[in-house]
Amino acid sequence: AIAQAARTGRIVTFEDHHASTGLGSIVASILLKTGSCCPIRTLGVTRYGDSGSSSEVLSAMGLDPENLAAAVRSLIVQ
Numbered sequence: 001a002i003a004q005a006a007r008t009g010r011i012v013t014f015e016d017h018h019a020s021t022g023l024g025s026i027v028a029s030i031l032l033k034t035g036s037c038c039p040i041r042t043l044g045v046t047r048y049g050d051s052g053s054s055s056e057v058l059s060a061m062g063l064d065p066e067n068l069a070a071a072v073r074s075l076i077v078q
Contacts, residue, residue, distance in 0.1 A: 002027055006036040010075040012043065014068055016058065019044030039078055041071045 005011050011031075013024035024042025031040065043063060050057045058064055 002030050003034060003036060006031055006034075006038045009038050010078070011038060011040040012068075012071055012075060013040070014063070014071075015044045016063060017044055019046055039075055041075055043068065043071055 002011075005027075011027060013022075013027055015023045017023065019025075019042045022042075022044050024040065024044060028040055028042070031037065045061055045063070047061070050060055052060070055064070059067075
């Protein structure tokens with residue numbers, strides 16, 4: 001599945017886990033190990049300790065629909 005995604009030329013991962021150690025990191029590692037190369041944008045938690053409603057905290061970390069759309073658009077334009 002990751003090889004198929006790499007053939008599209010771009011990958012975005014989006015998760016409510018830490019961006020440096022979660023799904024995005026795993027996908028990037030697999031791309032590297034398989035010799036695949038494409039731009040990848042990993043969106044995820046970058047810090048802990050924020051408080052508020054789920055939507056407020058996710059939005060503060062850029063994990064909302066608007067930021068997801070912006071990340072996808074930025075990769076499409078590349």
